[in-house]
Amino acid sequence: MDWTHLLNLEFPQLPLDAADEAILKELAHKLQDNYPYHSPDYAGQMIKPPLPLAQAAHWMTSFVNPNNHALDGGRATSALELETIQALGTMVGYSQPLGHLTSGGTTANLEALWVARQCHAKTVVLANEHAHYTHSRMSEVLGMPFQAVASTENGSMDLIALETMLKELRSEGVNATVVTTLGTTGMGAVDALEDIVPLAHTYDARIHVDAAYGGYFTLANLPFNTLRHFNAMSSANSIVIDPHKHGLQPYGCGAVLFKNPEEGRFYKHDSPYTYFTSDQLHLGEITLECSRAGAAAAALWATQQKFPYVRSGAFAKRLNASLEAAKGLKHSLIAKDWWVLEPELDICIFSLPGVKASEISALNRAFFEQKAKENLHLALFSLPQRNCPWQIKWDIPSLTVVRSVLMKPEHNDPKLWDRITSA
């Protein structure tokens, strides 16, 4: 096959017949049934539009359709994938990262927990009660015991509770794996990794960092007390970062990184089908998934060429705009007497004031629905009592509050905050 037409950016005419076109029209029609994800009016869930360059690189590579399972299936894109992993590794302070792209954060975390179990057969997984549900679920899949660690009022892991659990496990002769979340999905809270590192060392625990959502904020202008925990990522045994969240990639792009390249040995397996073409590392030898889209590696590589992972670079500026958007929305809300939690990253949680949990929850739900009618899309979050700083009467176990994820630079706009705060 000759791919030279790609060199001239001449994409082959797709041989679509009239029937294909009719199907595509029908598809286009069906795709209208969506929220406006690309618009700043969408500030609900963790959805960020991919960079046009990433989409183009993905589409362009799809003409080759490489499979990064083995060099047999994707020579060029395997090399690109290794470059992308090196860039992510350098960003988190790993000198010799072993890692690969995955279909998303769930699979990436599954692999990190699996390697933790390969290191210590009976390790117990400890994670913030606000950690992504994938950790308890994947622990179940892997047959690993899982224990949730209580959170502090701001939603980060309570280190006193963690130490008590580590002590108890050690007295029973049991090893622990501490999952540290840098940016919880619900509240955007950052676990105190820099303080967890010495604790974990004292109790011989392994550290896995789930930075699927928050990892890229290591490049941003965070206050020192938050940044120090991102700076401590280099001390963790493994890290997950999702380029399809803040990394401007289309869906289907997570990443798992291991600090110690020796841990690649756990993936060892025999394949009578592949690995014929070269003695070099085939990515399938260090992944649990077999077929993986080489196009995802190409898209991420292209994005990293345009936006290198450097502090104060253009990519970091986009992240800073998201941090500023959350602060800006917070101030607009306070000015109008709303209740707001202090945003640590770009997730802002707020509530209409009131007396009883059930009544306030109903008001917040009505507000959320009203805004959706105004084509302004927010989200809801169930705030447990222990994370609620407001004095209210608890007639139900948790308070439904409004949650807004301000992932787009365009969210840094006072006009948008005004639209959100007008009740």
Ligand SMILES: Cc1ncc(COP(=O)(O)O)c(C=O)c1O
């Ligand atoms: C902290 C965290 N971990 C893991 C995941 C799961 O990632 P994915 O949806 O890419 O599988 C998410 C998703 O929001 C997340 O926020």
